[in-house]
Amino acid sequence: MNKKIVVANIGMKFGMSHVEGAMSYGAEIGAICDCNEENLRFAGERYGIPEDKWVTDYRDLLDNDEIDVVTVAIPDQQHKKVACDFLRAGKHVLCEKPLALTREDVEEIIKVSDESGSKFMVGQICRFTPSFEKAKEIVESGTIGEIYFIESEYAHDYMKLCDDWRADPKRHGVIGGGCHAVDLIRWIAGDPIEVFAYGTHTLLPMVEYDDATIAIMKFNDNLAGKVFVSTGCKRDYTMRTVIYGTKGTLICDNTSPTMTLFTTDEEGVTLPAQTIEIEVNNHNAAKEFEVFADAIINGKDILTDAREGAKTVEVCRSIVEASVSGKIVKPNYNF
Numbered sequence: 001m002n003k004k005i006v007v008a009n010i011g012m013k014f015g016m017s018h019v020e021g022a023m024s025y026g027a028e029i030g031a032i033c034d035c036n037e038e039n040l041r042f043a044g045e046r047y048g049i050p051e052d053k054w055v056t057d058y059r060d061l062l063d064n065d066e067i068d069v070v071t072v073a074i075p076d077q078q079h080k081k082v083a084c085d086f087l088r089a090g091k092h093v094l095c096e097k098p099l100a101l102t103r104e105d106v107e108e109i110i111k112v113s114d115e116s117g118s119k120f121m122v123g124q125i126c127r128f129t130p131s132f133e134k135a136k137e138i139v140e141s142g143t144i145g146e147i148y149f150i151e152s153e154y155a156h157d158y159m160k161l162c163d164d165w166r167a168d169p170k171r172h173g174v175i176g177g178g179c180h181a182v183d184l185i186r187w188i189a190g191d192p193i194e195v196f197a198y199g200t201h202t203l204l205p206m207v208e209y210d211d212a213t214i215a216i217m218k219f220n221d222n223l224a225g226k227v228f229v230s231t232g233c234k235r236d237y238t239m240r241t242v243i244y245g246t247k248g249t250l251i252c253d254n255t256s257p258t259m260t261l262f263t264t265d266e267e268g269v270t271l272p273a274q275t276i277e278i279e280v281n282n283h284n285a286a287k288e289f290e291v292f293a294d295a296i297i298n299g300k301d302i303l304t305d306a307r308e309g310a311k312t313v314e315v316c317r318s319i320v321e322a323s324v325s326g327k328i329v330k331p332n333y334n335f
C-alpha cells in the first residue's frame, strides 16, 4: 500500500483514543462515526475533523472505497455485527476488547476474518503497555529463570460506569475488564488448561453478576496462576502483576512509574531489589495502531488476531462458569 492509510473510527468515547493513535501514526481520518450526535460533534471538534466526515450510521461507510482501515469501539455486544460487516466490505478492522461475549459470536468473527483476506486485530492494549512489554522481555531473557507462578489483577472502580450495556450479565466484569489481566498472563505464561474461581457480589448492586472474582489456574505441572478482578473496588485503577521465577521475581503494574526486579546470585541467594523506571502509558493506542498498520503494509501476522482474542474470552468465560458452578473448568481452545 503506497498511499496514506485512510481510517474510519467507529464509537467516539473510548474510541477517541483510536483517532489519536491513527493521527499519531500519520494516517488520514477518513470518517468518524457515532450514533450519538453529541459525542460525534465533541470528537469532531476536538480533533478538527471536517463536518462532512462525521457519520451517524456506520453502514454509510461500508461502500466508501477511500477507507482502508476501521477501528471499532462500541459496546461489546455489537462488536460481532459491526466488525463482520466491515470485514465483509473488505476493510481491515481493529476491534476493541473483549472480542465478543459469547462463543457463537467469537466463532463467527473468526470465520468471517478467515474468509475476508483482511487484517483483523483485537485491541488487547496491555501488550503495548511499556511495563508489560518490559516484563515480557525480562521473562524471555531468562533473567528470572522458569516461571512457576504468575498473578495479575484488574481492579477498576466501575461504580459510575455500569448502569448501561455493561450491566448485561453476559458482560461480566471478568470478561469486560478482567480480560486485560487474563490476556496479559496468557501472553506471558501461555494458555491455562484448568481454572477454578470464587466470586462475591457486595459493591455493585446495579449489576446481576459478581463484582469481585478470584480465579486460580493450572498451566502445567510446574506453573500455576491467579487472576483477581474487582470492578467495585475502592482504590485507583491497577493491574498489579507479579511473575515468580526460579531465579528471580518481577513486580509491575500499568499505573506505576517503577517496576521491581529481584534476581539471585550463583548460589540462588536473593539479591537486593532493583528498581526499573518505566513510562506509564496504560492505553498505548499509538503503538497499537503502529503495529496494526505495519501488519497491513508489510503483510505481517497479527499476534492478537481473532483466534487470540477468542482464547482470552474463552478463559474469562471459563472463570465465570467455574465461579457459578463451583467446578473446575477446562477452557476449550478449539477455534
Ligand SMILES: NC(=O)c1ccc[n+]([C@@H]2O[C@H](COP(=O)([O-])OP(=O)(O)OC[C@H]3O[C@@H](n4cnc5c(N)ncnc54)[C@H](O)[C@@H]3O)[C@@H](O)[C@H]2O)c1
Pocket: 010, 011, 012, 013, 014, 015, 033, 034, 035, 036, 039, 056, 058, 072, 073, 074, 075, 076, 078, 096, 097, 098, 123, 125, 164, 176, 283
Ligand atoms: N482497551 C481498553 O482499555 C478499553 C477501555 C474502555 C473501553 N474499551 C472498549 O471500548 C468499547 C467502547 O467502550 P466505551 O467505554 O467507549 O463505551 P461507551 O458506552 O462509553 O461509548 C460507546 C460509544 O459508541 C457509540 N455507539 C454505540 N453503538 C454504536 C453504533 N452502532 N454505531 C456508532 N456508534 C455507536 C455510543 O453512542 C458511544 O458514544 C467497548 O468494547 C469497551 O470494552 C476498551
